Amino acid sequence: xxxxxxxxxxxxxxxxxxxxxxxxxxxxxxxxxxxxxxxxxxxxxxxxxxxxxxxxxxxxxxxxxxxxxxxxxxxxxxxxxxxxxxxxxxxxxxxxxxxxxxxxxxxxxxxxxxxxxxxxxxxxxxxxxxxxxxxxxxxxxxxxxxxxxxxxxxxxxxxxxxxxxxxxxxxxxxxxxxxxxxxxxxxxxxxxxxxxxxxxxxxxxxxxxxxxxxxxxxxxxxxxxxxxxxxxxxxxxxxxxxxxxxxxxxxxxxxxxxxxxxxxxxxxxxxxxxxxxxxxxxxxxxxxxxxxxxxxxxxxxxxxxxxxxxxxxxxxxxxxxxxxxxxxxxxxxxxxxxxxxxxxxxxxxxxxxxxxxxxxxxxxxxxxxxxxxxxxxxxxxxxxxxxxxxxxxxxxxxxxxxxxxxxxxxxxxxxxxxxxxxxxxxxxxxxxxxxxxxxxxxxxxxxxxxxxxxxxxxxxxxxxxxxxxxxxxxxxxxxxxxxxxxxxxxxxxxxxxxxxxxxxxxxxxxxxxxxxxxxxxxxxxxxxxxxxxxxxxxxxxxxxxxxxxxxxxxxxxxxxxxxxxxxxxxxxxxxxxxxxxxxx
Numbered sequence: 001x002x003x004x005x006x007x008x009x010x011x012x013x014x015x016x017x018x019x020x021x022x023x024x025x026x027x028x029x030x031x032x033x034x035x036x037x038x039x040x041x042x043x044x045x046x047x048x049x050x051x052x053x054x055x056x057x058x059x060x061x062x063x064x065x066x067x068x069x070x071x072x073x074x075x076x077x078x079x080x081x082x083x084x085x086x087x088x089x090x091x092x093x094x095x096x097x098x099x100x101x102x103x104x105x106x107x108x109x110x111x112x113x114x115x116x117x118x119x120x121x122x123x124x125x126x127x128x129x130x131x132x133x134x135x136x137x138x139x140x141x142x143x144x145x146x147x148x149x150x151x152x153x154x155x156x157x158x159x160x161x162x163x164x165x166x167x168x169x170x171x172x173x174x175x176x177x178x179x180x181x182x183x184x185x186x187x188x189x190x191x192x193x194x195x196x197x198x199x200x201x202x203x204x205x206x207x208x209x210x211x212x213x214x215x216x217x218x219x220x221x222x223x224x225x226x227x228x229x230x231x232x233x234x235x236x237x238x239x240x241x242x243x244x245x246x247x248x249x250x251x252x253x254x255x256x257x258x259x260x261x262x263x264x265x266x267x268x269x270x271x272x273x274x275x276x277x278x279x280x281x282x283x284x285x286x287x288x289x290x291x292x293x294x295x296x297x298x299x300x301x302x303x304x305x306x307x308x309x310x311x312x313x314x315x316x317x318x319x320x321x322x323x324x325x326x327x328x329x330x331x332x333x334x335x336x337x338x339x340x341x342x343x344x345x346x347x348x349x350x351x352x353x354x355x356x357x358x359x360x361x362x363x364x365x366x367x368x369x370x371x372x373x374x375x376x377x378x379x380x381x382x383x384x385x386x387x388x389x390x391x392x393x394x395x396x397x398x399x400x401x402x403x404x405x406x407x408x409x410x411x412x413x414x415x416x417x418x419x420x421x422x423x424x425x426x427x428x429x430x431x432x433x434x435x436x437x438x439x440x441x442x443x444x445x446x447x448x449x450x451x452x453x454x455x456x457x458x459x460x461x462x463x464x465x466x467x468x469x470x471x472x473x474x475x476x477x478x479x480x481x482x483x484x485x486x487x488x489x490x491x492x493x494x495x496x497x498x499x500x501x502x503x504x505x506x507x508x509x510x511x512x513x514x515x516x517x518x519x520x521x522x523x524x525x526x527x528x529x530x531x532x533x534x535x536x537x538x539x540x541x542x543x544x545x546x547x548x549x550x551x552x553x554x555x556x557x558x559x560x561x562x563x564x565x566x567x568x569x570x571x572x573x574x575x576x577x578x579x580x581x582x583x584x
Contacts, residue, residue, distance in 0.1 A: 004030070004104045007229035008116050008148045010123050010259075011101040012047050021101075027420055029113050030104050039122075043100065046124070103148075104229075108401050109419040119144040121255050123231040129253045138239050138253045139166065142223055145233060146170040149225035151180045153272050156221050156239075158191040159183070161199065168199055169387070175204025176402055178359035184275055186210045187293050188219070194293075197284050202384065208281035211292050221253075224269055232258030234265045308382050313479060313489055314345050320477035321349065325451070332476035333432060333454040333468065337484040342455045343375050346428050347382035353426055353451060362389075362403045363424040365411065365443065367434055369393050372405045375430065379403075412439045421448040432456040436465035444470055457481070498537050502530055521559045531566040538572070545572050 004020045006028060011017055013032060021030055035043060059067045105113050120136040121127055129138045143166060146152060152174060164171075175181050183205050185192050192209075200207050223235040237253030258265040275281060282288075310318070317334060324332050336342045346364075354360040364379070366372050372393055380388040390398035392406035392414075401423070411419070427447050432454030434440055444452075452470070459467055459475065468474065484490040507523060508516040524530050534552075538545050552567075552574075554560040560576040567574035 004028070004101075005228040006104050006106055007150070007227050007231065008103045008118055008123065009101040009229055009231060010043075012043060013099040013101055014047075017101055024104070027107050028104050029107055031102050031115065032099050033102050035100050039100075043124075107420075108398075109423055110397075110414050111418045114399070116148040117144050118148070119233075123233060124257050124259055125255070126257045126261055127255050129235075129237075129251075129255055131251050138235065138237070138251060139163075141255065142235065143167055143170055145223075145225045146174055148227065149174070149179065150228050151224075151226035152182070153224040153226070153269070154181075154183045154222070155185075155272055155275065156183070157186050157188055157219050159185045159196045159200070160191065160193050161196045164196050164199060168203055171200070171205055172203035172385070173400065173402065176354075176360065181205040182272075182276065183207045184210070184272070184281055186212070187289070188212075190293050194286055194289055197289065198286060201284055207284035208276065209284050209289060210280045211282075212280055222268060222272070224265065224272060226269070227258075230259060232265050234258065234268050236268065308344055308347065308378070310344070310348055311341070311489070313484075313487065314341055314348075317477040317479060318345060318349055318352075321453075324474075324476040329472070329474070329476065330450060331452040331471050333456070333459065333471045333474070335456055335459055335475050335478035335480070337479060337481040337490060338457045339490050340479055340484050342457070343378045343430070344382075346375075346430075346453065346455055347379045349453065350379065350426060350428070351382050357425055357450060359425050361401070361424045361426070363427045363447070363449075364389075364405045364430070365408055365428070365440075366405075366430040367408050369407065371430060372407060376405045379405075408434075408437075408439050408443065411443055416443045416446045419443075419446060421446060423447075425450045426453070427451070428453045428455065430455050433458055433461055433467055435467045435470065436461060496537070496541060498533075500530060500533050515555075517556045521555045524555065524559060525562045528566065531563060534563070535567065535570045535572070 004017075004024060012035070013021075024030060056064060056067070102118075103116055105116060107113050119141045121129075121141060129136060129141065131137050146167065147170060152171070171181050181200075181204065183200055185197070185207070187209060197207055197209070221237060221239050225233045227233075234256045235253050236256070237251060239251040239253050256264050256268075317336065321332055321334060334342065334345065336345070350360070350362060362379075364372070364375055366375065372391065376389040376391065380386055389403045389405050390396075390400065392398050392404050392410050394407075394410070398404050404424075424447060427449040429435060429440070429444070429452075433456045435444060435454065454467070454471065456467075461467065479487075479489070481490070485492050502523060504515065504520070504523065507519045510516070542548050552560075552563060554563055554576075557576070557578045557580060560578055564574040564576040
């Protein structure tokens with residue numbers, strides 16, 4: 001072992017392990033626990049047995065039997081001499097009291113860490129599971145194994161929705177994190193449901209089906225959980241992917257430890273790969289599946305009633321974005337007028353990126369909770385996943401940090417220095433014209449995603465600060481307001497400029513801030529003259545002001561309340577809306 005890979009372990013802490021722990025990457029952390037009394041005899045004797053085995057393997061084959069007998073007689077005292085000093089030295093000695101390395105996990109962007117879920121059956125144990133009372137259920141153990149596996153392979157004759165329902169979220173997380181999930185199944189007796197295979201395919205699993213119903217049909221049931229840590233596990237037995245087989249049925253399944261029985265797990269892996277490459281197993285296609293099984297399977301996955309569909313101009317903007325990326329530009333700005341669906345385009349763009357990138361952790365940044373929640377809903381609809389995304393705003397904190405919708409305020413409050421530069425593969429920043437602010441600058445100079453996408457309707461700032469510096473002075477794709485109107489993507493508008501006669505020369509003006517809000521409010525609410533002038537112009541412009549839907553922008557909350565009351569007095573329904581208003 002050259003380095004400690006992230007994962008769960010049950011390794012005694014030897015000098016070699018201690019050296020690897022000392023060289024652990026800064027973004028990794030390890031948890032060490034005391035060796036339990038009931039496990040001590042097995043774990044310690046296994047450690048000694050491994051050293052003896054390595055020493056015997058190092059001996060010449062024709063002398064091995066005699067030398068092995070001598071080795072056993074002299075035990076560990078002569079182990080180093082018999083193996084030319086290669087075994088039994090300081091690196092194989094236990095460090096301090098007997099301890100076991102249980103896991104190595106990555107730190108989260110805020111510096112904390114979360115333990116990986118462990119199966120109830122220790123990783124070093126080969127045992128049988130029978131779903132008996134008081135014993136671990138095979139379904140529960142399979143689910144617990146998923147979270148720490150680097151690759152997951154399943155070979156099951158039947159797959160039903162009832163069997164995978166509890167596993168869908170865990171398999172989705174595995175696929176989203178770039179961990180391979182492969183499933184082989186059959187149509188024998190027509191027990192496999194299209195809804196179940198649809199769900200597996202939708203979460204990112206690779207599914208292949210055998211339509212062979214002859215005597216050579218597949219009837220095996222096996223799972224393999226590959227781990228780079230060396231602690232792979234496998235299950236083989238009678239349980240298909242159905243609820244009864246996983247939870248309630250009297251099923252027998254052997255759980256095999258790859259560390260204790262590497263040859264068994266190695267053979268299972270090789271046979272699975274041979275099946276995967278076999279022409280009898282073809283990639284799952286729903287229409288082909290239903291046609292071949294000639295079944296009208298009810299209860300198949302129902303798509304949402306509302307679907308996100310790109311309009312032609314949105315497709316064109318995304319094509320321009322793809323072109324920029326094909327030319328080596330992976331920091332891109334999309335400028336699109338308000339109302340043209342920037343968030344929809346961003347969601348579609350991410351869905352496409354997720355299919356092409358090996359890993360697609362997402363950070364979507366905005367400056368307001370309402371924008372984040374609406375954006376998360378749009379992404380969820382595009383991903384066809386109602387649970388997509390975690391919020392990092394206000395009191396909400398992510399747990400998995402896979403798809404995060406964060407406010408810039410929360411990121412800075414937690415400290416952007418905790419965010420690993422390459423933790424997020426895709427970073428999208430809404431209202432990118434705010435990026436000139438120090439809070440955004442700190443984040444943008446910290447993260448190094450595979451793809452950075454800025455979204456804005458107005459990249460030009462009144463203060464002259466340039467936000468294009470993050471994109472080499474370029475705009476990847478744009479649709480300005482006037483173009484959107486000309487192309488009939490947005491409604492045309494009439495603009496009326498009205499001289500209101502207000503004298504603002506006495507109101508304090510500050511560069512970069514504008515008029516003093518309190519002084520300006522006092523001028524506009526001193527009497528009814530200004531308000532009456534506004535209502536008069538509304539009556540002169542709008543056919544029926546009592547039926548219009550309108551927004552009136554005010555200096556502040558006090559001014560808004562004043563104007564709402566004046567509109568109501570004139571018979572026009574109005575309400576003041578501000579940060580003080582209830583959410584409903």
